[in-house]
Amino acid sequence: MSPRTLDADAFDQRENDILECALNFISQEGIAALTMDKLVKALPYSKGTVYNHFSGKEDLLLALCNRGMKILAEMFDRAATFDGIPRERALCMFFAYMLYAKLSPTQFMLVLTAKTDSVTEKASVARQNEHLELEGRLIKPAVEIFASAQERGELNPPIPLTLQQITFICWSQSFGTNALLNADTDRCSARQGMLIEEETMNGMHILLDGLNFSPRSDQHDWSALIERIKTDIFQTEIQQLAQMGVVLAI
C-alpha cells in the first residue's frame, strides 16, 4: 500500500555536502563564477536533486550565508560564557564577530550579498525567514550582556535608549567595520593602513565609552583581556587563522 523511500538526516547531510561544495567553489573561483551547471558537474548529484534542495542560485547562496551564521551564533554563545565583567563580555562578543569575518571572509561577505535585492527577490521565503530568525538569535546574547550591565549600574547612556537600541548601535558599528574592511583595502586612501582587528576594537571602545559603559577604555587593562579571550575562548579559531597564515595584529 505505501512502500517508499524516505530520508531522515541523509537529506540534511546531502544538503550540507552541496553547500560545502558550493563554498569551496566560491572560495576558489568567486561568486560570479558559480553557476548551477558547474556546481552540479562538481557534485555526485544531478541538477534535479540540487533543485530539490534549493529553489535556485540565490536560495543556495542565502542558505550558505545562514549556515555561516549558525557557526557565528555558536561563537557568540561561547563569547557570552566568558568569565568577566559585562564590558569584557561585550568586547568578547564583537571580537568574535571580527574573528568570524577574518576566518570566513567568503561567508561573511555573503551577508552583504544576502542583503542585496537580487537575493531578497529570488530566495525562497522559508530561507529568508530562517535568515531573520538567525539574526534574532545572534542579537540575543548581546542584549543579555547589556541587560546585565544595566542591572549592575555599569551602563548609563547619556541619552535614553532601550537595550535593543544599544545592541543595534553596536551591531551596526561592528557590521560596518567588517563590511568595509573585509573588501580590498589597499587601493582606497580612506581605508589605507586600517586593520580590521584594530578598528573593530577602537570603534567598540569609543562606542562603549560613549554609552558610559564602565570601566572606561582608559581605566582597565584591555590588552590583557584580548590575550585572555584569545587563549581561553577562541583558541581554536586563532589556530585556524594561524594555519591560514594569518596572525592577528592585536
Add this chain to the structure above:
Amino acid sequence: MSPRTLDADAFDQRENDILECALNFISQEGIAALTMDKLVKALPYSKGTVYNHFSGKEDLLLALCNRGMKILAEMFDRAATFDGIPRERALCMFFAYMLYAKLSPTQFMLVLTAKTDSVTEKASVARQNEHLELEGRLIKPAVEIFASAQERGELNPPIPLTLQQITFICWSQSFGTNALLNADTDRCSARQGMLIEEETMNGMHILLDGLNFSPRSDQHDWSALIERIKTDIFQTEIQQLAQMGVVLAI
C-alpha cells in the same frame, strides 16, 4: 583624409540616459529583473551602443552606484558649509548620509551590491577606480571637520586615533546603520521599531560622546540643530521626501 563623427558631451548625455533608464527599471522591477536585453528594449539605442558605454551588467550597476555617490558628495560638500561648531557640522554630514539613503534607497543599496564580489570581479577596472576615488572624495570633508575640531581642542579621544581612523569609525557606524535599516525591517525582531533617522542620530551622538567631541549630547540643544539643518541646508531634499510621502521622524 580624416572625416569622421565624434561626440563630445552627447556621449555623456547618452550614458546618463541609459543610467536613468536602468534606475527607473530597477526601482520598479528590482535589480534581479534587470537584464541587458530588457534594458535595451526600453531604450532607443541598440545593444551594441549600450555595450559601448558599459562592459557589462555589473559595470553598469557600478556606474549607477557611482552616479549616486556624486550626488551624495555634493550633499556632503553642502553639509560642510553649515555655519556651526564642528560637532554640529559633523552631525550635519551624517544626517546627509541618512537623508541620501532614505531619498534614494535603490542607489544606496547599490553600494552594498558594489561591495559584492560578483561586481568586484566583473566591473571594469576604470569604473572601480572611479568608485574608490569617489569614496575618497566623500571622506574628505568629514576628515576636515574632525581636523578643525581637533584644532579647537573640542575633540579628545580617550585612545590615540588618527583623523582617518576617527573618520572611518564614524563612517562605519553610519554605513552599518543605513545598510541594516534600509532593508525590510518589520520582520526582524532585532530591528523592529527602529527608525533609520533616529538610530543614525543616536549612534552618532554615542560615538561622538565617546570621542569626547564637545559639546556632549546632553549639553546642547541638538533638536534645534536638526531643525536648522532641515531648513537651511537640505530643504530641497526634505521637500523631495515629502513628495514621496515620507516625513522624517525627527
Add this chain to the structure above:
DNA sequence: TGCTATAAATGACGATTCGTCAAAAATAGT
C-alpha cells in the same frame, strides 16, 4: 524470491540572457 506502488534522481530540453562582431548606416570633408 519476484511483484508493485511510490519516492527520488536524472538529464535533455526550451527559454533567457550574455556579449560579440560582421554588416549597415551615418557623417564630414573633398
Add this chain to the structure above:
DNA sequence: ACTATTTTTGACGAATCGTCATTTATAGCA
C-alpha cells in the same frame, strides 16, 4: 556625388537557468 572613417545595429553562438517527463531505487507484500 564620393570616400574614408566612425558609430550603430541586431542577429548569432555560447552559456545559464529552471522544468518535467522519464528512469531508477526502495520497501513492503505475496
